[in-house]
Amino acid sequence: MPSPGLHLFLQYSQHAVQRCALLWDLREPPASARHASAPSPLSEFELSQHATNPPVACLRVTCGIFPEDSWVAEAWNGLGVTVRDVLDAIHTTVYTQITYPEWYKLCPKQQHRVNLVFDARWRRSADPARAREMGVLRADCLLRHVSFAGMTAAPDNKSEDSTYLLTVGHPKR
Known part of the structure; x- marks a missing residue:
């Protein structure tokens, strides 16, 4: 069964013209996330949108740069995981x-x-x-790889819960 589609703010893009629509330093609270196209922060409405279509109750986020399996970020929401839920789960995982x-x-x-x-x-x-x-903190272990660059569906997703791979990068100077 294919993974649900991700919200535009969470999608990774390898194209130079169209990068991730979200700018966020994983060391900062999710409220600091802002639009890549403008310096404005995400609105409460944008943060409350479902992270996937169709909505899922649980979303798992892994990252190849994370050294431990215990560093999996899990977002849970019985009404459907939101963009805020995903950012909160990632932040909690790296701020441990x-x-x-x-x-x-x-x-x-x-x-x-x-x-x-x-x-x-x-x-x-x-x-x-x-x-x-x-x-x-785990965030210290990421060294300079602290910029959210988006997520993609995990290729080996075999569980009932949706699993996505987090891509991180170096902050833009």
Whole structure:
């Protein structure tokens, strides 16, 4: 059974002319997501639209850059998963503190890189002590791959729930 079609805001496009319609840094709250064509944030109406057509009650998001299977973002909504539900699920997944087993699965070189990102994040925070106390987040492990670039249906989707692959990129400067 094919996966339901994704809302335009969530779709990945490999074409240079037509990129993802949404600009969003995964480290920021979903409310910071904005239109790619204009600097305006998404409206409450746009965020409340169904993420798929037809609507689904559960949507799973995976990403090849995520090092753990436990990093799957799941959005649930009995009335149909919305764009906001998807963004919230992704943000919650990457804004989670990593576990010791996750940390020790990283090679020393990767640990060093993640530490640099972590140190930069807590130092520029409005509340550095609180940010440092939170520890290393999964978002820190993404290094510079923190821009939402859209999603595509997973090719091996065999479950009842819809599974999509998240594409991430480097922020535009």
